[in-house]
Amino acid sequence: MTAKRSGAPSKRPRRTGVSPRVPEARSEPSLSRERIVATAVELLDAQGIDGLTMRRLADRLGSGVMSLYWHVDNKEDVFDLALDSVLEYRGPPQLVESRDWRGKVVHMLEDWRAGMLRHPWSASLLPRRALGPNILSRLELLSRTLSGAGVADADLNAAIWSLWNYVMGATITRASFGLSDEDRAAAQQRLTRLSEHYPTIERSRLLLDNDWDGAFRKGLDFLLDGLAPRQ
Amino acid sequence: MTAKRSGAPSKRPRRTGVSPRVPEARSEPSLSRERIVATAVELLDAQGIDGLTMRRLADRLGSGVMSLYWHVDNKEDVFDLALDSVLEYRGPPQLVESRDWRGKVVHMLEDWRAGMLRHPWSASLLPRRALGPNILSRLELLSRTLSGAGVADADLNAAIWSLWNYVMGATITRASFGLSDEDRAAAQQRLTRLSEHYPTIERSRLLLDNDWDGAFRKGLDFLLDGLAPRQ
C-alpha cells in the first residue's frame, strides 16, 4: 500500500503572477501542469489505470519523459491531479435547488457517481489518495444539506461517512465489476453448476442483476430512510 | 483497468488423486499451489500490493521465478488465489447463532470487515477480481439470513448489494485512508486554513474523526433500519 501524500504544495515555482513574457505561439504548445493533467485523464480514460505510464504520457505530449518531472513531482502526483480534476461539481440545477433535502442529496450523490463512472479509473483511486479541493467541496455541500435537514450534530459525521462508503462501494463495484456481461453470465453459470452450495443467490440470480442504476437508487433510499431525522 | 478472469480452471493438471510416489523429504519443500499462495499472502501483508512481485515471491520460496509459472497462470492468478484464501468464514459463534437476524447480519459483516482489515490489500482487490468460493459463501449466508428475516424477494438483491457496497466502501476507505494519523491531521489543518470554503466539515472535524469501528457500526445501523422488513 503506497503512502499517501497530503497535497503539500509542489516544490516547483507554480507560475507566480504574470508571466514575464508571452511565449511565442508554437505548433507544439509548451508543457504545463494543466496540459499534463488533461492528457493524463485522456490516457486513463482510454487505457485504464495500468495504461498510464510516464513514458506514454510524454509521448502523447510530444516531449521527453523527463520533461514531465519539471512540472510534476512524480507519478503519484499525476494521479492526484488527474483525480481531483475529474471530480468538479457544478452544483444542483435550478430544478433541484427548490426540492427538499432528500431530493438534493439524491441528486448530489447520483451526480457524484455518474462523474466517477465517466472515468472508471477514478472510483478505485479516490479512497487511497489525498482529498483534493473538488472532493472537499462535495463533502462540504453534503454536510451542509444534511445539517440543514435536521440531522443532529452528533450523527453528522457518521451520516456523511455512511453515504461516502455507500457511494464509493457502489461505484467501485460497478466500475470494475460490470466490465463484461459475459463474465457475469459465466459466473452465474458456475453458480448454477454449484447450486447445492449457493441455492439462495442462485435462485435470486444475484450475479445477473444488471439494473445498476436502479439498485444504486434503491440502496440509497434504504440508507436515507435510516438516516432521516426522526419525526 | 485489467480484464477480469472468471475463475476458469487452470490449464495445469491440478494434482489428480493419489500422487504416484511420495517425494523424498527435502530441506526445501517442493513448490506447490498452496505454498505459493500462502507465501503471497505473507508478502502482501508485509509489503502491500505493490510489494508483490513474481521475483520476490520466488525468492521467498527459494525457487527460480519461472518455476512459479508451472503452478500458476500468471500474476493475476496469484492475486485471485491469495484474495479468496483470506476470506474464509468460520460461521457465527454459538453465542450469535441464537440471536435475531439483525444480530447475525451485524456479526457477519463485522467479521467480514475485520478479516479484510487484517489483510488491508484485500479490500481494494476484492471488487475487481472474480468472486471465489469463500466470498460466494458469505453472500449465500447473508442472503439466506435476510430472506429468512422476511425481506421480500423483490428487495433481496438490492438489500444484499447495498450491504456489499457499504462494507466494501467502508473497508476500502479505512484500509487505505487510515494509514497515517498525521496525514489526516495535516488534512484537517489545511481545512482550517481554508475554513471559509469548508466551514461545515471543518466545524464537525470530519477528517479527524477516528472512531472507525463506531462509525462503521452506526452507518450499518442506519442501513439496516432502512432495510428492515416493514412491520
Next chain:
DNA sequence: ACCTGAACACCGTTCAAGT
C-alpha cells in the same frame, strides 16, 4: 512432471547536462 536461465520489452526515477 517439474524446474531453470537467458532474453525481450517494458517500467519510474536519478543525474549531469544542455539552452
Next chain:
DNA sequence: ACCTGAACACCGTTCAAGT
C-alpha cells in the same frame, strides 16, 4: 526557467532447454 538523453535498478512473461 525549462527541457533532455543516458543510465540504473527494477518489472512480467516467452521460449527453448534441462532433469
